[in-house]
Amino acid sequence: MTDAGFVIAAYGVIVGGLALYTLNLWRRLRAVGRDDRAP
Amino acid sequence: MKTRVLGVAALLAVAAATFVALAVVPADLNQGDAQRIMYPHVASAWLAYLSFGVTALGGIAWLWKRDLRYDAVALAGAEIGVMFTAFAIWGGMMWGRPVWGVFWQWEDPRLTTTALLLALYVGYLLLRRLTDDPERRATRAAIVGVVAAVDIPIVHFSVEWWRGLHQTATIASPDRVLDPAAPMAFVGTLLGMLGAFTLAWAYLMIRRYQLARAELARQERVRVELLAAAR
Numbered sequence: 001m002t003d004a005g006f007v008i009a010a011y012g013v014i015v016g017g018l019a020l021y022t023l024n025l026w027r028r029l030r031a032v033g034r035d036d037r038a039p
Numbered sequence: 040m041k042t043r044v045l046g047v048a049a050l051l052a053v054a055a056a057t058f059v060a061l062a063v064v065p066a067d068l069n070q071g072d073a074q075r076i077m078y079p080h081v082a083s084a085w086l087a088y089l090s091f092g093v094t095a096l097g098g099i100a101w102l103w104k105r106d107l108r109y110d111a112v113a114l115a116g117a118e119i120g121v122m123f124t125a126f127a128i129w130g131g132m133m134w135g136r137p138v139w140g141v142f143w144q145w146e147d148p149r150l151t152t153t154a155l156l157l158a159l160y161v162g163y164l165l166l167r168r169l170t171d172d173p174e175r176r177a178t179r180a181a182i183v184g185v186v187a188a189v190d191i192p193i194v195h196f197s198v199e200w201w202r203g204l205h206q207t208a209t210i211a212s213p214d215r216v217l218d219p220a221a222p223m224a225f226v227g228t229l230l231g232m233l234g235a236f237t238l239a240w241a242y243l244m245i246r247r248y249q250l251a252r253a254e255l256a257r258q259e260r261v262r263v264e265l266l267a268a269a270r
Contacts, residue, residue, distance in 0.1 A: 003072040003137050007061070010076040010133035014083060014126045015057055018239060021122055022046075025246050032253040 046242045052235035056228075064228045073137040078229055080130030082236035083123045084153075088191050089240065090120025091160060095188035098181030110177035111251035113184055115244050117163050123240070124157045131205075139204050147203035152194045159187035173255060 001009075060078040067074035097113030100106070131150070132142040145151055163183050170176050198207045 001136075006133045006137050007072050007075050010130045011057065011061065011079060013129050014079045015053065017122065017126060018053065022239075022243065022246075025243065025250065029246065029250050029253065032250065032257060035257060 042242065042245050045238065045245070049235070049238035049242045052238050056232040056235035060228050060232060064224050067225075070138055073134055074225075076130050076134040077225075078232040079236070080127055080134055081229060082232045083126035083130060085233060086236055086240045087120050087124040087127055087156070088195065089237075090116040090123060090244075091156070091184075091188055091191055092116075093244070094120060094160070094163070094184045098184040101177050101181045105174075107173055107177060107255060108252070110173070110180065111248050111255065112244075113177075113180060114167065114251050115247035117160050117180075117184065118247060119240065119243050121157065121160050121164065124153065124160070128153060128157065135204070141204075144204055147205055148197035148201040149194065149203055149205035152190060152197050156187070156190045156194055159183075159190060163187060171258070173258065 056078070060075055064075075066072045093116035094113045097109045097111075097116060100109035101113065128150075131153075136142050143150060163180060166183055167176055167180050170179070195208075197203070198205050
């Protein structure tokens with residue numbers, strides 16, 4: 001693998017992971033809010 | 040609303056810092072493009088320290104004040120810290136392979152103590168699942184969180200105390216920020232990435248804390264309902 005490949009792999013996982021975790025957190029917060037509103 | 044603004048600011052900052060690190064700042068003369076991995080790698084490592092420091096402080100505050108809000112802070116720090124530690128390890132591996140010739144070396148004290156840090160806080164998160172009693176869970180977690188934090192200075196100073204593959208600290212002390220060994224363009228890019236990631240960290244900490252509080256409230260409500268049904 002070239003240097004550029006390692007750079008893409010590093011940034012892809014770190015920045016992509018940060019985005020995925022944020023989305024997952026939003027989903028979990030929404031799910032808790034939905035449960036709270038359930039009768 | 041303020042948290043949402045913080046989230047948008049963090050998103051823009053991370054996008055800008057990533058663009059600068061990948062496309063604006065020049066490649067290192069010796070390491071080439073691989074050195075660009077240093078920016079998110081160091082930022083992730085810093086936030087891992089910060090997160091686990093918060094977990095330890097939250098644990099101490101819980102043991103002292105017996106307020107479950109502190110346990111929620113500790114939990115947020117641990118979960119986010121595990122993520123940033125994994126990012127730091129991954130970034131280090133991707134940087135290490137082209138520069139050192141290996142992804143990993145168990146003989147290196149920095150690598151091994153960082154892996155131990157990750158294992159300790161994954162254990163912290165698993166331990167929290169062993170009981171549904173919030174107070175017992177908080178006490179057990181606080182003790183583990185405080186003891187595990189002993190590894191933070193060991194990780195940080197491992198490059199000074201022992202010989203290994205890993206380089207010494209990128210910014211050794213605050214007074215070297217304006218007089219760095221590296222070119223200012225590299226240091227400025229690193230500080231920009233540190234700032235952007237720290238904004239993202241602050242946003243995620245607030246949201247994870249809110250989630251922990253909401254989950255605790257739901258658990259308490261279910262417990263009260265079960266007690267009422269039993270009567």
